[in-house]
Structures are given as C-alpha cells and as structure tokens.
Amino acid sequence: MSPTLPGRDAIVATAAESIARGSKSFATASRLFDRRTRERAWLLYAWCRKCDDIADGQDHGHGMTRVDDAPERLARISAMTEAALSGHQVGDPAFDALRIVAAETGMPPRFARDLIAGFALDAEDWRPRSEDDLYTYCYHVAGAVGCMMAVAMGVPPGDEATLDRACDLGMAFQLANIARDIEEDDRVGRCxxxxxxxxxxxxxxxxxxxxxxxxxxxxxxxRLAARAEAFEASARAGTPALPLRSAWAVLAAAGIYGAIGREVAARGEHAWDRRVTTSTGAKIAMIARAAREAIGRRTLYPPVPRDPNLWTRPR
Known part of the structure; x- marks a missing residue:
C-alpha cells in the first residue's frame, strides 16, 4: 500500500509555517488577504522559499553559503517544478504547494520558469554589467514572483497591464533587498x-x-533606493485594479519593504553596520496607513498610463 500523501489543508498549514519562519514582513502582509487569497499566497511563497533555499544551501532564507553543486541543485528544482506544473504529486510540500496554486488559478508556467532562470544566473556566478542587466535579474528573481502573486490574487493571466504593475512591486522589493544585503552578498562572493x-x-x-x-x-x-521607489510608485498606481483586501495587503507590503530601501539610503555609509529591519510598531503604522490608502485608492491613484521610461518585463 502506497503512503497517503498530505492533502491541501496539510500543505497550506506547512506553507503557513514556512512564511512565518522565512519572512515576518510577508507573513504580516498576507494576513490582510481574504482567506482564499491568503492561502494561495502562502502556497506560492512556500515554493519560492524552498527553491531559494535549495539553490543557496540555506534554511528559510538564513545561512546562505557557497555551494559546489549548483547545476545539480538547479536541475532538481527544475525537475520538481515541471512535475508540479504538470499536475503531478511531487511528494515535497513546497512543490505540491505550487501544483495546487497553479491548478487553482491557471498560473502561466512561464513565470515559474522565469524565476528558475534567475537561480540559473546565480548558479553561473553571473554579474550585471549594465543597469538593464540589473533589472533583468530583478525580474527573474522577484518581478516574475510579483506576476505570480497577482494571478494568485485573482488577476486574469491575460491582464498584462496589471501584471506589469505587479512586476513593478517585485522589482522594488528586490532593488531594496540588494541595497540592504550588499555586505551579506559580498561575504558569499556575490555582487x-x-x-x-x-x-x-x-x-x-x-x-x-x-x-x-x-x-x-x-x-x-x-541610487538603488531611488530606483526602487520609482517601481514602488508604479506598483501603487496599479492597486485600483485589485479587490479592497488585496490592495490593502499590497500597499502594506509596499510600505514595509519601501521603508527598508529608504532606511538604507538614510544611513549612508553606515547602512551595513547592522541589518536594516522594520520594527513591529512601524509595521502596524504602515498597515493602518495602507488601509486608508486602499479605501481611497481610486482617488489617490487615478488611472494613468505606466511610465514609458520605466523598465518593462519581457513578454
């Protein structure tokens, strides 16, 4: 008799544990979603987190190390992801989480594959030469995730305009992360x-x-923080296309992560003396502010075309 594989509720519970351990900021923002969207956000996060952990030899984003078998790790990630996207039970809760959310939302497989392409860049010890290269990397490791998260929120996969704004939020997050983690990345030979x-x-x-x-x-x-703010502003302008609670969660996350980039900029040359974080009190204030913004989002963020000078994700 074959062992009984965990059902959806068990996988959702495991995903909730993963986001609680891996990102307090995302875990806090996800609580603002309605239940169905919240669970899908957790499922998607669990897969992203596990892929990142496998690629970098870490545990829920902690303890990144140099790995000497990057190609093998990448092949493992890709094989399990493709199995999940094909609807097969993988037997790993994180990859089965992707299987569930992809099936429930009609998630375009290209976004998951684009993220894995970002891991491939790191596996090749890739470095950006130009600012455009930097944006391409940010798209692969974060912008594509923004698109996936938008689909998990109920954005139709063909709504390219709203997906562009979702990508912008991922870009903003990643640029802020890069600014904050320059010293941490340097310790493992990355820049x-x-x-x-x-x-x-x-x-x-x-x-x-x-x-x-x-x-x-x-x-x-x-400069990184300024670029992040430009993408963040574009993402905020896309929130009128979202339901109220999804807009609230997005605006809260934008505020919390945006504060990281702004604090790095404010600290100047001392930005890496200690890791930049956002206090619990500050997060609560940002969530309250985001609630007001979400309610008034159609007035605060009137429909305007996306800035044509802002980098645009590949189609």
Missing part, C-alpha cells in the same frame, strides 16, 4: 551592483565593501 556603476565610482572589482569606498558605495545604495 549585484552593475559593473558600469562600479567603474563610474572608481571602485575596483571586489573592493566595494572596503572602508575607503564606503562613501561611494553609499551613493550607489541611494
């Missing part, structure tokens, strides 16, 4: 600052965390 930016600031390769270059690095961190 997501474009080579052209480093050349512009006359920072030698691999030396950006050295004390003599901290002031110049702070200039680049402020």
């Amino acid at each position: 997501y600052l474009p080579v052209e930016w480093l050349v512009e600031m006359d920072i030698p390769p691999g030396q950006h965390m050295k004390p003599p270059f901290r002031q110049r690095l702070a200039v680049l961190a402020k």
